[in-house]
Amino acid sequence: MNKVILIGRLTKDPELRFAAGTGNAVTRFSVAVTRQFKRDEADFINCVAFSKQAETIAQYLTKGSQIAITGNIRTGSYDAQDGSKRYTTDVVVENFEFVGGKGSNTSSSNNDFSGNNSDFSATPNDSFGSGFDNDMTPVDDGDMPF
Template identity: 40%
Template sequence: MINNVVIAGRLTRDADQQFTGSGIEVANLSLAVERPFKSANGEREVDFINVVAWRKTAEIIRKYTRKGSMIGITGRIQTRNYTNNEGRKVYITEVVAEQVQLLGNKNEREDVQSNSQGNQSESRGTTPEDAFDGDSSIDISDEDLPF
């Protein structure tokens, strides 16, 4: 069975960051995603997609995004339900983010990083660009290729 979702859009608000009782970071966010066609009146319609991210993915969203940030999400659709105070069953469908891609420019991400809450007490950490240390060469042998 296949359950795979890829979406790109803008955050409608800063992500809601929380921690579980066992200290696992979780982020709840909403992405505004334009439809690829115009409506009958010539305007683009927008879908608002609820997304939940866990652990390192949630941390990246906390550190490098804010309302209006353009991001790409790869994940899966999940449906859950609960009974509300009125005794009615409520169903929630959301995307569980497994990977996040920061689509804004580098200056936008640096601005978010320098203005993030609690940045003064927390170490700066590494940015996605730091992971490559400026070396763009990759050593791959023919044996590593799947074809």
């Protein structure tokens, strides 16, 4: 099984292009993902999104924006202009969700949009699509038995 789950921040603005011939949107971007046990270290993962997802990511995300991605790893190679062989590794986005605003460490209701390959949906203030009531009364932790 080839499945990847990433949560990180964009290292630069996404690059939106359109494929020659088909005109399909393609967006390339890189995500900085902190390591689990060494918070001061990060891995920089190259990602690619297609079609409506590509357009949405390019429109709403900029450098520093936080994103959650599920996808799969694709490897490839090409011959560079100097004649050398270059190898690539990218995560192809299957689903994504805007996790928080730029520079924010928590989720922001202003950026609760999500997208996937089968159906793009953008519903502000309801990223789960289940009609959660935003005026819910918080539970007093002093009443908990543990």
